[in-house]
Amino acid sequence: MDATSLLVELYCQAYADGISVFSRYPVGELGAATIEMNGRYAVFIDDEQFGTAADELCALAHECGHVHTGATHAVASPYDLIERHEYRADRWAIHQLLPPERLQKALGSGGECWQLAEELGLPQHFICKAIDLYRAEGRLQ
Numbered sequence: 001m002d003a004t005s006l007l008v009e010l011y012c013q014a015y016a017d018g019i020s021v022f023s024r025y026p027v028g029e030l031g032a033a034t035i036e037m038n039g040r041y042a043v044f045i046d047d048e049q050f051g052t053a054a055d056e057l058c059a060l061a062h063e064c065g066h067v068h069t070g071a072t073h074a075v076a077s078p079y080d081l082i083e084r085h086e087y088r089a090d091r092w093a094i095h096q097l098l099p100p101e102r103l104q105k106a107l108g109s110g111g112e113c114w115q116l117a118e119e120l121g122l123p124q125h126f127i128c129k130a131i132d133l134y135r136a137e138g139r140l141q
Contacts, residue, residue, distance in 0.1 A: 003054035003121050006097070010060050014043065019067055021060075023047045032059040034066040041067045058093060058126045065092030094130045098122060100139040103130055107140065 001009075014021050020042040027033045031049040035042050043063040050056040066072055069092050071085035098120065106116050113131070117124040134140040 003052065003057050007053050007057040007060065010057060010064065010096075014060070014064055014067075017064075017067070019043055019064065021045065032063050034063045034072060036067075036072040041072075043067070052123075054122050054126075058097065058123055061093035061097050062089045064096075065089035068092055090129055091133060094126070094133050098126070098130050100134045100137075103127075103134060104140055107131075 011021060018041075020040070022042065023045045025044040025046055027044045027046050032043065032045045035044070043060070045056065045060060045063070047056055050059060066085065066089045069085075069088040071088040073081055073085050102120070103116075106119055109119075111119070113128045114124045117127045120127060131140065
């Protein structure tokens with residue numbers, strides 16, 4: 001499935017999960033942000049900041065990761081807490097978009113992160129994070 005189809009599917013899933021998603025919302029240099037208030041979640045996406053559907057897909061998946069893992073925090077939170085929450089959101093996004101079996105299969109043909117990114121239709125930075133995560137989890141050779 002291509003990135004655009006996956007993006008539409010993820011927007012629909014977020015809606016079904018009760019997440020309010022606001023696109024075309026300027027959130028500064030981050031491109032996306034999640035807010036929790038009284039047990040309700042809203043994701044704000046500045047889709048004009050993303051060059052491709054794959055970039056927007058990974059950003060939306062990351063923000064949904066904040067929601068599904070409960071990893072939200074105050075803006076002025078300690079840096080170590082923020083990093084733990086960002087890691088949880090990244091981990092959730094990677095598990096949703098790129099199962100380890102699919103990545104292992106792509107790795108079997110060899111290549112650098114940028115080549116795998118082209119093959120898998122996901123951004124290079126996302127592929128590199130996925131490799132690091134799955135190796136740390138012992139799920140890649």
